Amino acid sequence: MATVAPDLHWLTRHPLRILGRMKRRHLNRFQIRRLRRASRRTRALVLGGVTALGIVAILPILTGRTTPRWFALESARQAVVQAQNTNADDWAPGDLRQAEAMFQVARIEHRHQELRILPLRDFTQAELLLREAERLASATSAHSLRVRQATRDSARVAITRAADSVGKGVAFSEAMHLAVYDRRLLTSSRLALEEAELLHRRGEYTLATKRALAAGSQAERVSGRAAQAASRYTDAGLVQNWRQWMKETISWSERSGAAAIVVQKDKHELTVYARGKAVKTYRVELGFNSIGNKWRAGDSATPEGRYHITAKKPAGQSGYHMALLLDYPNAEDRRRFDAARRVGRLPRNASLGSLIEIHGEGGRGKDWTKGCVALANDDIDDLFKRIGVGTPVTIVGGDGNGGTYTKLVGMHRAEPTSAGLD
Amino acid sequence: MRKMKIAMPILMVGLAVVMGCAKPPQADIDAAKASVTAARDAGAADYASASLRDAENSVASLDAEVAAQTKKFALMRSYKQAAVLSAQAKAAGEKATADATAGKEKAKADAEALLAQAKTAMDEANAMLATAPAGKGTAMEIEAMKTDMQTVQTSIAEGEQAHAAGRFLESKAKFEAALNQATGVKTAIEQAKEMKMGKKKA
Numbered sequence: 001m002a003t004v005a006p007d008l009h010w011l012t013r014h015p016l017r018i019l020g021r022m023k024r025r026h027l028n029r030f031q032i033r034r035l036r037r038a039s040r041r042t043r044a045l046v047l048g049g050v051t052a053l054g055i056v057a058i059l060p061i062l063t064g065r066t067t068p069r070w071f072a073l074e075s076a077r078q079a080v081v082q083a084q085n086t087n088a089d090d091w092a093p094g095d096l097r098q099a100e101a102m103f104q105v106a107r108i109e110h111r112h113q114e115l116r117i118l119p120l121r122d123f124t125q126a127e128l129l130l131r132e133a134e135r136l137a138s139a140t141s142a143h144s145l146r147v148r149q150a151t152r153d154s155a156r157v158a159i160t161r162a163a164d165s166v167g168k169g170v171a172f173s174e175a176m177h178l179a180v181y182d183r184r185l186l187t188s189s190r191l192a193l194e195e196a197e198l199l200h201r202r203g204e205y206t207l208a209t210k211r212a213l214a215a216g217s218q219a220e221r222v223s224g225r226a227a228q229a230a231s232r233y234t235d236a237g238l239v240q241n242w243r244q245w246m247k248e249t250i251s252w253s254e255r256s257g258a259a260a261i262v263v264q265k266d267k268h269e270l271t272v273y274a275r276g277k278a279v280k281t282y283r284v285e286l287g288f289n290s291i292g293n294k295w296r297a298g299d300s301a302t303p304e305g306r307y308h309i310t311a312k313k314p315a316g317q318s319g320y321h322m323a324l325l326l327d328y329p330n331a332e333d334r335r336r337f338d339a340a341r342r343v344g345r346l347p348r349n350a351s352l353g354s355l356i357e358i359h360g361e362g363g364r365g366k367d368w369t370k371g372c373v374a375l376a377n378d379d380i381d382d383l384f385k386r387i388g389v390g391t392p393v394t395i396v397g398g399d400g401n402g403g404t405y406t407k408l409v410g411m412h413r414a415e416p417t418s419a420g421l422d
Numbered sequence: 423m424r425k426m427k428i429a430m431p432i433l434m435v436g437l438a439v440v441m442g443c444a445k446p447p448q449a450d451i452d453a454a455k456a457s458v459t460a461a462r463d464a465g466a467a468d469y470a471s472a473s474l475r476d477a478e479n480s481v482a483s484l485d486a487e488v489a490a491q492t493k494k495f496a497l498m499r500s501y502k503q504a505a506v507l508s509a510q511a512k513a514a515g516e517k518a519t520a521d522a523t524a525g526k527e528k529a530k531a532d533a534e535a536l537l538a539q540a541k542t543a544m545d546e547a548n549a550m551l552a553t554a555p556a557g558k559g560t561a562m563e564i565e566a567m568k569t570d571m572q573t574v575q576t577s578i579a580e581g582e583q584a585h586a587a588g589r590f591l592e593s594k595a596k597f598e599a600a601l602n603q604a605t606g607v608k609t610a611i612e613q614a615k616e617m618k619m620g621k622k623k624a
Contacts, residue, residue, distance in 0.1 A: 084475050089467075104482055111490035115498075177562065180569055187573035187603070194599035204591060211595075288562045300562070368562065 057119040066121035072130040073110055076103055079137035088144035091151065095140040103133035148205075155205040155212065159196050162216035166193050168411065169219035172226035174366060175404045176291040177300070182222045189218035227412035229291050230405040233266050233397050242396035245306060249394040250276050259387060261358075263373055263395040265290055265302060266403025270358070270373060272386055280386065282379040285362045287371035291405065293397075294328075295337065296346055297353025300370045303328050307393045312384065313357075321360025321377045322384050326393055328356035358383070358393070444499045446488050450508035455481060457515025466518045468591070469525030473518035480511035529590035536597035537585070540578055543604035547571055550611045560614070567607050574600045574607075 027035070060066050080103050088096040106129030113121045169186045172178070178186065192215035199208035232238055246262050253260035254276025263270045265286055272280045286302040287294070294303035307330060313323040329337070329352045340346045353371070360381075362374030373395070375383060398406060458477045466474035484507040491499045548571055554564050581596030 081475075081479070084479075087471075089471075100482070104486055107483070107486040108489040108493075111486055112493045115490060115494055178566075183566055183569045184573045184576075187570045188577070191573065191577045191596075191599045191603055194602060195595040198595040198598055199591070202591065202595075204595075207592065207595075368560075 060119055060122070065124055066118055067123060068114055068121075069110065069123050069127045069130060072127050072134070073107070076106060076130040076134040076137065079134040079141070083137045083140040083144060086141050086144040087148065088140050091144040091147040092140050095136070095143050099133060099136035099140045102129065102136050106130040106133045151205040151209070152200075155196075155200050155209040158209045158212035158216070159193070159200060162189075162193050162196060162212040162219065165216040165219035165223065166190055168408075169222040169226070171411075172223055172230075172408055175408060176226060176230065177289040177367070178222065178226065182225055185218045186222045189215045189222070191215075192218065223412050226291075227409050230409050232292070233403060233405040234400060234409050236400075238397060239400035242304075243399055245394050245396055246399065249273070249306070249392055252392060259391055261387065261391060261393040263302075263358075263393065264398050264403065265304070265395065266398025266405050268367075268404065270375065270383070272383065274386075280382070282375050282383065283363075284358075285364060285369060285374040286367045287369050288367045290367055290371075294333070294353070294356075294371055295340060296350040298370075302369070302371050302373060302395060303333060303356060304395050304397055305330055305332055307356075307395065309358075309387060309389050309391045309393060312387075312389060313359075314384070318357075318359055320357070320372075320374065322380045323357040323359035323372075324384070324387060324391075324393075326356045326358070328354060444501055446491070446501050447505045447508055450505055450512070451484060451488065454484060454508045454511035454515060457512045457519065459515075461515050461518035461522055464519045464522040465526050465588070466522035468522075469529060470518050470521030473514070473521040477511065477514035477518040480507065480514040483507055484511050526588075526590065529594065530585075533581075533585055533590045533594040533597055536594060536601060537578070537581065540574075540597045540601035540604060543601055543608060544571060544574055544578065547604045547607045547611070550608060554611060554614075563614075567610065570603065570607055574603050577603075 080099055083096055083099055106126055109129055110123065110126040113123050113126055166186075166189050169189060173183065173186055192211045196208045196212035196215060199205075199211060249260045249262055250273050252258075253273040257275050259279075260273045261270060262273065263284060268284050268286065270282045270284045271278050272282075287300045289300040290302045292299075292301055294301040305328070307326040307328055309324045310327045311325040313325065315322050317323075333352060337346065337350075337352045341348065341350060356371050356373075358373045358375065358380070360375060360377045360379075362379070363376030364374075368374070400406060458474075458481050461470070461474055461477055466477075484504060487504045487507050488501070491501055491504060547567075551564055551568055551571065554560065577596055577600045581593045581600065584590075584596065585593035
């Protein structure tokens with residue numbers, strides 16, 4: 001019996017259907033047995049392969065590598081949003097960019113893994129990146145809040161310092177007449193200070209600091225110039241001279257047993273001496289530009305010198321309740337005026353002025369006269385009774401102690417400027 | 423069976439062509455980014471910071487989706503989600519622009535209302551100063567107040583410059599400070615007048 005060589009090439013394509021085919025092709029039992037063995041081997045191989053593949057596929061799932069990290073993703077996102085909500089864009093922009101970039105990388109990695117087929121997914125790296133993004137975002141929030149707080153505090157410090165400077169400028173402006181330029185500068189500084197306060201209230205700390213620094217700087221310039229003008233009240237030579245005048249006036253009162261008057265511009269005080277003893281002190285107001293000595297008519301300064309009362313003007317004869325007329329200008333005033341005109345300090349058409357009085361209508365709380373010494377009406381009533389024509393009146397800048405200008409100069413020298421922050 | 427053998431490769435090639443042609447919705451992405459840029463240009467950083475932040479985060483989500491898809495095997499990419507995110511980002515950008523415009527308009531209107539009040543107060547203070555009796559003692563104060571009002575006027579002019587430049591927060595602060603200063607001057611004049619009246623009566 002001739003054996004037909006079987007065509008086995010199809011076996012490679014359909015190994016599990018071998019037996020069916022064999023039967024159809026009338027194979028002998030040996031061939032069938034051989035093929036059955038081959039079929040069992042193939043089946044075992046396929047089963048083994050499938051099992052191995054199954055294990056390989058399930059193992060990552062069992063280890064949790066393929067599970068999306070939704071919680072970590074949301075947590076990192078929240079942290080980034082929180083950092084953004086602290087206005088980290090303004091206060092810690094570098095940190096925020098870094099946190100956002102890290103979150104973006106993490107998010108891309110997470111999404112990349114989501115899009116892969118299940119067994120191939122691996123969210124380990126995404127999780128690490130998300131944790132790092134969250135850490136950076138949390139650090140950014142903290143840093144942003146710290147910087148914001150520091151900026152707010154710094155703006156507050158700038159505003160406080162500016163307020164001190166403006167307050168000092170205002171104190172100078174109340175104590176002395178400021179030139180137009182300085183007055184403008186001071187008002188400008190007050191406006192800038194108010195703007196700084198408004199901006200600070202609205203959370204615009206950087207702008208608030210800027211305005212506060214401008215306010216402080218302007219006010220300091222005003223105070224600086226005012227302090228310079230007032231510094232004559234602390235000038236050792238002048239103070240010594242004024243003290244000498246006061247001493248001589250008091251000595252004269254002591255020697256003669258008569259009354260004498262000493263006016264201290266710095267302290268805004270008029271003191272009556274009798275037999276060398278101070279018997280009464282009145283609060284006075286002076287020429288509104290009294291920081292300096294009187295040089296000419298119309299400068300609104302109260303003169304400094306030794307004068308006498310030349311006339312008494314009772315009520316009805318004075319426009320200011322009552323008045324005691326002084327013999328201003330005296331010889332020394334004339335000499336000084338002529339010298340100043342000669343050197344060109346005063347214009348040729350300037351005049352020395354006259355009619356300096358001690359009068360009433362005072363008590364306004366600030367210097368307002370054009371050079372006279374003003375008392376409250378009750379005080380001039382009292383003084384009028386104590387003083388007669390010929391009474392010496394010595395007007396000095398001050399004795400160098402405790403006067404308004406002396407204090408302001410001292411305050412200006414002692415306090416640090418607000419022009420720059422630490 | 424033979425038909426299947428022919429159809430399968432054709433189907434595979436067709437699918438590959440279709441899938442392989444998946445490209446990012448660039449026009450939509452560009453439109454979304456342009457809407458966020460427009461919001462920023464409209465001043466959203468100052469006047470609608472929360473909305474701008476939302477829009478920027480939407481764009482970041484979109485970028486992440488596109489980047490994740492780009493990492494995939496070319497035949498497996500799908501930009502459907504990117505298209506959805508583009509639309510969301512565009513809408514968020516447009517909302518930020520609208521919010522910024524509204525916020526800016528409000529700040530502008532507030533500043534203008536303050537400007538009007540400050541100008542009125544300044545005019546009233548100037549009128550009061552013009553008619554204030556300038557005697558000995560008061561002339562100096564009146565002059566000082568006039569100087570103050572000139573400074574207020576300068577400050578208002580500076581505020582108007584800031585306003586014209588669109589810096590409404592700054593102009594608002596200037597106008598408010600000017601208004602308070604002018605009101606302060608008015609109050610001072612009124613008090614001085616009252617004091618004088620009281621003195622006369624006494």
